[in-house]
Amino acid sequence: MKKAPLKLPEVRRLGTARLTAGLDRHQRLDLAAHTRVHPPLRPSDRDGLLALAEAVGLSGRGGAGFPFARKARATLATADRTGAPPVVVVNGAEGEPASAKDKMLLARAPHLVLDGACLAAAAFGAEEIVIGVAAGGPGEISVPAALAERELPCPARTICLPERFVSGESGALIRGVNGLPVAPAPVKARAAGGAAGGVRRRPTLLSNAETWAQLAVAARLGPSGYAAVGTAAEPGTILLTVNRPGADPLVVEVPSGAPLGQVLDACGLRAGIGVSVGGYHGAWLHPSDAVDAPLSRAGLSGLGGTLGAGAVVTLPDDTCPLGEIAQVAAWLAAESSGQCGPCKSGLPEAAEALAMLAAGAAEPTVVEDARRALGAAQAGGACSHPDGTARFLLTALHVFAEDVDAHLSGPGCGLPVRGALPLPPARTARLEVDWSRCSGHGLCAVLAPDLVRLGPHGYPTSTTIQVAPWQEHDARRAVNQCPALAMRLRPRV
Incomplete structure (x- = not known):
């Protein structure tokens, strides 16, 4: 064929x-x-x-x-x-x-x-x-x-x-x-x-x-x-990938130092409720800061951002920002190699906390749990993956602070998750927990401590857990030895 x-x-x-x-x-x-x-x-x-x-x-x-x-x-x-x-x-x-x-x-x-x-x-x-x-x-x-x-x-x-x-x-x-x-x-x-x-x-x-x-x-x-274009400190042009909801991304060449708002206008986009610059190891900007943000390393650094890989994503106001962030957090945790503490424990712990926050069923301490896990991941990994992931997620918690409060104090923002942040098709396995069968033995958390976390009553805190390739062995052990037959491992696709 x-x-x-x-x-x-x-x-x-x-x-x-x-x-x-x-x-x-x-x-x-x-x-x-x-x-x-x-x-x-x-x-x-x-x-x-x-x-x-x-x-x-x-x-x-x-x-x-x-x-x-x-x-x-x-x-x-x-x-x-x-x-x-x-x-x-x-x-x-x-x-x-x-x-x-x-x-x-x-x-x-x-x-x-x-x-x-x-x-x-x-x-x-x-x-x-x-x-x-x-x-x-x-x-x-x-x-x-x-x-x-x-x-x-x-x-x-x-x-x-x-x-x-x-x-x-x-x-x-x-x-x-x-x-x-x-x-x-x-x-x-x-x-x-x-x-x-x-x-x-x-x-x-x-x-x-x-x-x-x-x-x-x-x-x-x-x-x-x-140096005929660009800034004195960063001459020349740069390439950006501008992502558009429901459409293919555009690769745009712009002079270094050009305002981000000009690029968004040229691509038919608005700043929405937040703009991510630098990709999933980059940082989030408030819409008010994003429009005039100069597209250079120095200009973005002054706003707490980073040029990074030059990827730009705007988040529209008809999607749940925390749900979007939680999906990316789970993907980033599963994409690690699991070779160091931050990737084996810190990123999955932060991803689970963000998933609970997005679902509107979080304990009041869940945000601090996520911040603690991400703070410990910074500068402590074998490569830049934990540090970059932490920057992306921590700046999201700052930019979307009002949404965080709404999810902590009530059922959440009430908006669906539309998948505005691009992710590839799922390639990881999923560990699923059937709470109607689960008896709270806690054996799964012993066999797969990097995957399963127990709540205060001894039951897993999540019903669906992304499983990275390096975690599949422990996931199978948890499934095979669950006394209540309450766990299932969905294979990678």
């Missing part, structure tokens, strides 16, 4: 088109179209490329915003010390449900991404280029086709990774390239340092797809041309 063609993200721009140049005329820029749209790219030497990256203030566009030049210098210092040539890695494993900008680049403008990666590989003497893409996504077809069209400074290959939230974490991606399970390393190790942190123990320079495309744009324009 022939597969349906993959849908490519729609693109818009405000002002100058750089990363999106030519996409108003072409669905995808093959090499011939790419060379017509973008002028020839001159090769650069090592010092020149580092100086360029520093001059334009190029930073990572995958969420952390780490300076590219500093990362490259660390990689090259290890290469010089060990004599091992570096590996260049393009991170296109975009597991963020609210973000599609890297998928768009790899699907529609793959040669712009490869321009940046090849420029660095040639300048830094890399032995290999590796491009990580989401399995089943458009990059799985587009990137190999682009590699086959062009001359390369070194061997290059594409690695397909499972489309999970943690697949885009740098350590998880490198583990996947090395043939290991695609999960963050239990012990943090720098990719630039090679050894356990790099591809085949080589010094590794890893950045996301937009960062490599930005490097190619900067190399063509030069520092002054690149």
Whole structure:
């Protein structure tokens, strides 16, 4: 049976088109179209490329915003010390449900991404280029086709990774390239340092797809041309994924520092009752702050937000905000790798507390329970997943404080949950509790302590519990040994 063609993200721009140049005329820029749209790219030497990256203030566009030049210098210092040539890695494993900008680049403008990666590989003497893409996504077809069209400074290959939230974490991606399970390393190790942190123990320079495309744009324009738009501290343009209720997301290129309200207007959206910027590791803004919020790292930081992965989601006033947040909290808890305390206990505990709050059946202490669990998760995990999740959920409790009070003092806001916050189809198993059968033995909480929590009367506090892959063994034990046969494990789909 022939597969349906993959849908490519729609693109818009405000002002100058750089990363999106030519996409108003072409669905995808093959090499011939790419060379017509973008002028020839001159090769650069090592010092020149580092100086360029520093001059334009190029930073990572995958969420952390780490300076590219500093990362490259660390990689090259290890290469010089060990004599091992570096590996260049393009991170296109975009597991963020609210973000599609890297998928768009790899699907529609793959040669712009490869321009940046090849420029660095040639300048830094890399032995290999590796491009990580989401399995089943458009990059799985587009990137190999682009590699086959062009001359390369070194061997290059594409690695397909499972489309999970943690697949885009740098350590998880490198583990996947090395043939290991695609999960963050239990012990943090720098990719630039090679050894356990790099591809085949080589010094590794890893950045996301937009960062490599930005490097190619900067190399063509030069520092002054690149800084013709944007802010003085953060020149150039940025890519945003603007999510629309009931419609496909838009990838929008805007000058750095542009007001968020202008972007929302261009996409036919209002700020609603709250705006999330930065994806599900980002932060929530009050509507009054969101309209004039400057889209830059510094501008959003001043409002308690973060640019993060550049994903924007507005929450309309006809949906229950706490119900929406609770669904995302449960998904984020299930998407973890379960390798550290915050992911094994903190995030599931917070997700359960938020689910109870959204249902309007919460004890008065439930909000403090959620805050305590999320506070303990911050800066205490093996990777950034607990910290980013905590920021997203804690800022939600602040922005939607009136809804929190309504759910604590009565039946809640009375609004349905419409699924305005994008989530992929359920891929996790579910543990279901039949309260009509349950006798309160409490054995399930002993066998699956990371899943089942008991209320003050000894009964499970939730009837439906998301089960991450690493929790399935304990879930089966709880089901098989329940004396009242009150539990059932629904399989993953």
